[in-house]
Amino acid sequence: MTSLFSLASSFLTRGARRGTARVALAVLTLLAATGCNLQKDIDVELPAFPSQLVVECYLEPGQVPRLTVSETVPYLSSPEPRLLTNVAVVLTLPSGQKEAFRFSPGLDTLTQKVYTHIGRNALVAKPGDTFTLDVQDTNGRHVTGRATMPTVVPIEKVEWKFNDKTAEERKAYLLVRFQDNAATADFYRLQIHADSISENPNRDFELDDRLTNGQLVTLGTSYRYSANDTLLVTLYHIDQPYYRFLQSVDGARGANGNPFAQPAAIQSSVEGGLGIFTVLSYQRRTVIIQ
Amino acid sequence: MRLFGFALSCSFTLFLSCLPLVLPAQQRATLSGYVRSGADRSVLPGASVAVPALGTGVTADSTGFYSLPLPTGRHQLVISFIGYQSQTRELNVARTQRISFSLPEASNELGEVLVEGTGTLEQKLQTTQMSVEHLNARDAKLLPALFGEVDLLKTLQLKPGVQNGGEGTSGLFVRGGSADQNLFLIDDAVVYNPSHLFGLFSVFNADAVQSVDLYKGGFPAQYGGRLSSVVDVKMREGDAQKIGVSGGLGLISSRLTLEGPIVKDKGSFLLSGRRTYFDIFTRQINKLNKDQEDFNPIPDYYFYDFNAKANYKLGEKDQIFFTGYYGRDIFGFNSPNGFNFDFIWGNTVGALRWNHVFSPKLFLNTTVSTTRYQYQIANQLDQFGFSLSSEIQDYALRSDLDYAFNDKHTLKLGLSATNHRFNVGRLSASSTDGSLNIGSETIYRGQEASLYASDNYKVNDKLQLDYGLRFTGFQSGTDRFGAVEPRGAVRYSLTPKTSLKASYALMYQYVHLVSNSGASLPTDIWYPSRQNVKPQRSQQVATGISFLLGQGKYLLTNEVYYKWAQNQVDFRDGAQLFANEDLDAEFLFGKGWAYGNELYLEKKSGRTTGWIGYSLAWTNRQFPAQRGGTGINNGKVFFPTYDRRHNLTVVALHKLTERINLTASFVFTSGAPTTLPQGRFLLQDVFGDNVTAVPVYPDRNSYRMAPYNRMDLGMVYKLRPKRGESDLTFSIYNAYNRRNPYFIYFEQVEDEATGDVTNFRARQVSLFPVIPSVTYNFKF
Structure with missing residues (x-):
């Protein structure tokens, strides 16, 4: 049920072709x-x-910037991670001030995320501010990136509705509504986590406003939430390079194992290598389904 | 519509200018008429009417009509057609006259026929037309088939120069052309999506089909609009003598055909339908398992199609024909939780043809037709509904005039005009409370017209030419395109049993299939040529030599071809192909070239018949950097997924006894190119909550899967029912159970205890193991 609804929604959000490819593979x-x-x-x-x-x-x-630098490896090589120790990272702030990151591999205890480099100060940023990133290793590999912070798009409403079932089969779907700006081409990412953001999101998809420009946008899930579930609903307003990166990562993953899909190159937001450099702009709401 | 006006006026000018030429020849006469089946009076397109002593002969056209100019006097005529007993008739030809022939079937039981007579091989040797494969539905029914489902397109895949799109699929990739570069015609009406079940079966029900001609090159001037092939399907006419019912019960589907006279010897009808029944089984499985925890119901899937054909003789000189097709694939899921998902796609085709014989030398076929391919995806959850659909609809007129000017020149003139309507995408999302209301629709229109003239010129006994010109035009909105497409073919008889042939064809394609992978899916969209999407263009040259061996029992043919194409279309990585009003911007353009050698040995007479085909071929594509991107494969040349270096097919049919026919086919092809991720990196995502390995694909199709080989076996056992005829057709698909590669994927190996990734490995997936099947066929 859940997967099929994801399939259905993916026709609108991620392209019918990918959805059809999945249907085709399932039938065959x-x-x-x-x-x-x-x-x-x-x-x-x-x-x-x-x-x-x-x-x-x-x-x-408000957060001290952290960054992870790694490198691509042959697909069938050993999964042992290799720590790159010869990489210098410099972040240029909107003011033009340059901040060299420290090489200080560690684990973010909140997100359980590994990082290799860390900044020195909490970031000060407002929508419209542009940052640049410069990453170099001693082998001459050089990656640069540039990112501008989007505006925050507020969540107007989070609501849910239960089905008519009883006991364990009683489930609710969730709706998230927000207002799109008609004057700009906008890109969004919606994540819904249960209980904690360090857990896998149970809904995660990105969309553009090609079809909903200037409208009150409604995003929904299937009937999947039980009474008293605590949900963290996060709406990211993202830039186009980040949107394309997410789409291409999704496409690359989906093509591995589906003969109907056309493998696509990763569309990075950085030049000289692969990866993503972006400034997050999001609003999060926590709701308890009752 | 100006193009239409231009085409029509030019056509009628040409037509009228021809009329004064319709004059009786001195000392010559023309025999004309129809070649029909003696069993049910249906016409036999492609039948041969020849005078061996004069080294001359003609082939009946798509209506079964022939026109043969001869010197006056006594002649011995040989009338032959595959699957029928040849007839020899001695006639005193003193004047132009109509004479029709009926050929008895070589066997009178259900079409399990082993062909007698060598006329067709001789005819193939003598004709200027090269690079064409003729397939009779009755022959295709003998061959072993996947799930017992006879599929004409899959049989065509066994011919040299034709590749499939993957295990079990009915897609055709002809001489390096892509799937959308084939023109599928059913009684002159276009079929846009020729497959059911995501390409696994073709839409052409063998019970309703008379024959198929596949043109791989040397295209006659009357064909155009696609670059790589023409698949000309002719539907069978109903029995004009008596009412008959035939059908079959198979592993996954059943078929039923009803046919009979409308008015005896004046007209007949045929109605044929089939339906699969996976859904009946899966619904039962769902019912049995519905109370099990974590059971995911299996979605419904089935397809059905109906064919109809009717013909009626209005008089000695006029006949009308109606052809209809309606088919749908239905994939549906109705959850008890209120979530409904329906995915429906299919073709609707209708054609009405008028055949008029002005004189034994001059006859006209005019067809008006409509065709529509559409798909619709609809989802419903509670108050919310989503739908996505697309369709292409054509209304077309074509008129073909055949004129046997004299015994040296046979002229063909014709025109066609098509009005296309492309609904590229219609999307809507709405809710009953009005809180959700999204809609988008993109519609284009296009008008396509063509005008052609060709001449088959018998220079002398050894040399024969077929040359023509085709003028084509297309407009969509204010964007207009036009082209002149020269066609030519030559045959030179070195000896009575050896022919040299050569051909050239330039082709334009004005409509494009929006598909960004080698596989065809129902959601692929047809799209018109526009200012930023130029027509596709190709040229092909081919040469060949044919030998008639073993007293005419064998025909050995070798053909070499080279094809080059411009404005080939593909799409940028990550292209948004749906509900995109600026779809033009997603196209990428490149070039392609293909070349190869095809060797073909066929035998059509005796107890054992069949063929051996081998092709050695190369297909290349190149899409350079453009539109701010790096093109495809960083501009480097790559092999498309249907490129195969070697392709060997062996097909054998053996009549063991009067009641038992044995068949076997063997296929070997080089491995298919595929794209595998060469590298990977770890992506943690924003909160480190979704760490995954992301594959990196630097090159397109740089890896080749293992070679493909498969043997299928079949047996047709005729029963002896009290009434009518019946048989059991046994098939074993993939008889030695080879695990052929369907695709390869990489996966991570995890420690069962800790869940840690310990390794990565490559897995090869096969689609079909050995699949035995049995089909019961009946006719009464």
């Missing part, structure tokens, strides 16, 4: 003799693949 898999072992391990010799720097940096007002 169903048709192929179910129960037969139709998969096997194979040896694949991949061509040599030069590694690229990968940068992941989400600036957030």
Whole structure:
């Protein structure tokens, strides 16, 4: 049920083709003799693949900036992470002031997120401020990025409605409403976490305002929440490079394992490597389903 | 509409200018008439009427009509057609006259026919037309089939130069062309989506089809609008003598056909339908498991289609024909929790043709037709509804005039005009309380017209030419395009049993399929040429040599081709192809070129028949940097997914006894190119809550999967019912149960105890293991 509703909503939010590809694969898999072992391990010799720097940096007002630098590795190589120790990171603030990050690998206890470099001061940023990032290693690899903080788009309303079932089958769907700005091309990401943001979001999708420009936008879920669930609803107003990055990551993941999908290159928001550099602008609401 | 006006006026000018040429030839006469089946009086397009002593002969056209100019005197005529007993008739031809022939079937039971007579191989040797494959539905029914479902397009895939789109699919990729570059015609009406079930089965019900001609190159001037092939499907006419019912019960579907005379010997009808029944089984499974915890109901899926054909003789010189097709695929999910998901797609086709014989030398076919392909996806949850749909609808007129000027020249003139309506995407999302109301719709119109003239010129006994010109035009809004498409073919007989052939064709394609992967999906959208989306263009040259061997029992043909194409379309990575009012901006343009050699040995007579085909081919695509991007594959040349270096097919049919036919087919192809992620990186996301490995795909289709090979076996066992005829058709698909690669994916290996990722591995997925099936067919 949940997956099918995700499928349905994906026709609107992520493109019908990807949804159709999933339907096609599901039907063919169903048709192929179910129960037969139709998969096997194979040896694949991949061509040599030069590694690229990968940068992941989400600036957030009021937080000390943290950044993770890694590199791409051959797909079938060992999963052991390799810490890059020869990378210098410099953030340029809207004022032009440059701030060199410290190499200080650690774990953010709130988000359980690993970082390799950390800034020195809490970030001061307001919508419209532009930051630039410069990442270099001693091997000559050089990644640059530029990001502007979008405005915060407030959540106008979070509401839910239960079905007519009883006991354990009684579930609610959730609706989130916000007002889109007609004057600008806008991009959004909605995440719904249960209980804590360090857990996997149970709804996570991005959309643009191509079809909803200037309208009161309503996003919804299927009947999936129980009474007394605590939900953290986060609406990010994101820039287009971040939107494209998310879409391309989603496409790249989805193409691995679906013969109907066309694998797509990652559209990074940085140049000289892969990754994302953006300034977060979001509003979060916590609701208890009752 | 100005294009239409221009085309029509030019056409009628040409037409009228031809009329004075309709003069009786001195010392010559023309035989004309129809070649029909002796069993049900249906016409036999492609039947041969020849005078071997003169080395001359003609082929009946799509209506079964032939026109053969001869010197006056006594002649021995040989009338032959695949699946029918050849007939020899001696005639004293003193004047121009109408004479029709009826051929008895080679076997009178359900079409399990082994072909007698060598006329068709000789005809193939002698014609200027090269790069064409003729397939009779009756032959296709003999071959083993996936799930027992006879599929004409899958049979065509067994011919050299034709690739499939993947395991079990009915898509055609002809001489390096993509799936949208095939023109599918059913009785001259276009079919936009020729497949059911995401490409697994074709829409052409073999019970309703007479024959299929696949043109891979050397395209006659009457065909146009697609770059790579023409698949010309002719529907079968109903039995003009008596009412008959036939059908079949198969593993996944059943078929039923009703046919009979409208007025005996004047007209007949045929109605045929089929429906799959996976959904009946899956609904039962759902019912049995509905109380189980965590059980996810299996969605409904089924398809059905109906074919109709009617013909009626208005008089000695006039006949009308009606052809209809309606088919739908339905994927649906209705959750007890109120969530409904419906996905419906299919074609609707109708054609009305008028055939008029002005004289034994001059006849005209005029067809008005309409075709529509549409899909609709609709979701409903409580008060919220979502829908997405798209369609293309054509109204078309075409008129073809055949004129046997004399025994050296046979002229063809024709025109066509099509009005396209492209509903590129209609999207809506709404709620009953009005809180949600999103709508979007993009509609384009296009007008396409063509005018052609061609001449088949028998220079002498050895040399024959077929040359023509096709003028085409297209407009969409204020954007206009036009082209002249020269076509030419030549045949030179080195000896009575050896022919050299060559051909050239330039083709334009004005409508494009918006699809960004090698696979065709029902949600692919047809899109017109516009200012920023130029027409696709291709040229193909081919040469070949044919030998008639073994006293005419075998035909060995070798063809070499080279094809180059411009304005090939693809889409930028991450393109938004749905409900996008600026879809033009998502297109990328490139070039393609393909070349190869096709070797083909066929045998059509005796107890054992069949063919062996081998092709060695290369297909390339290149999309350079453009529109601010790096193009595709960073501008480097790449192989599309349907590129195959080697392709070997062996098909054998053997009549063991009067009641048992055995069949086998074997396919070997090189591995399909595929795109695999060469690298990966870890993405933690904003809150580190969703750490995953992200694949990196630097090159397109740079990896080749393992070669594909498969053997299918079949047997047709004729029963002896008290009434009518019946048989059991057994098929074993993938007889030696090879696990052919369908796709490859990478996955992470996790420690069961800790959940930590310990390794990554590649997995190969196969689609079909060995699949036995049995179908019961009946006819009475």
